[in-house]
Amino acid sequence: MRHFFLLLWLAAMPLVSEAQYTKVVLNWDPVNGVKSYNAYRCTDPTLPPSCWVLLNSSPIPATTTTYTDSSGLVQNTMYYYGVKSVSNSGIESGFSNIAPAWFGPPPPP
Numbered sequence: 001m002r003h004f005f006l007l008l009w010l011a012a013m014p015l016v017s018e019a020q021y022t023k024v025v026l027n028w029d030p031v032n033g034v035k036s037y038n039a040y041r042c043t044d045p046t047l048p049p050s051c052w053v054l055l056n057s058s059p060i061p062a063t064t065t066t067y068t069d070s071s072g073l074v075q076n077t078m079y080y081y082g083v084k085s086v087s088n089s090g091i092e093s094g095f096s097n098i099a100p101a102w103f104g105p106p107p108p109p
Contacts, residue, residue: 023070024101026081030065034085038092039067045080045098052082052095059086075104 026039036059040052055069073079079102082095 023068024073024079024081024103026067026069026083026099028065028083028096030062031085033088034062035088035090036060036062036086037064037067038084038086039069040082040084040095041069042080042082043077045100049095073103077103079103 028037037056039055039060040049041055042052044051055071056067060067067083069079069081078100080098080100082098084095085093087093
């Protein structure tokens with residue numbers, strides 16, 4: 001199985017997306033003072049935030065800094081991922097920087 005690692009710096013959270021043939025795994029550093037996180041996916045990073053799909057069905061706890069996306073992925077597709085933190089008062093931050101992940105065999109050169 002091939003693994004592809006991509007690292008981009010997020011607003012206080014480095015996000016790593018690891019694309020495999022059956023899933024994409026997101027990992028980030030914790031942010032102090034947040035209640036939870038939300039993970040989002042899109043196939044075009046230029047779309048407005050309203051077009052991004054919320055992946056987690058319930059908030060990702062602040063003590064968890066990973067999320068596995070394995071639902072609805074289509075082979076040979078480039079996905080873009082972003083994470084938002086949620087404050088104790090329930091306010092969601094803006095998007096982190098975006099981490100791309102190619103899902104499938106390596107793209108052609």
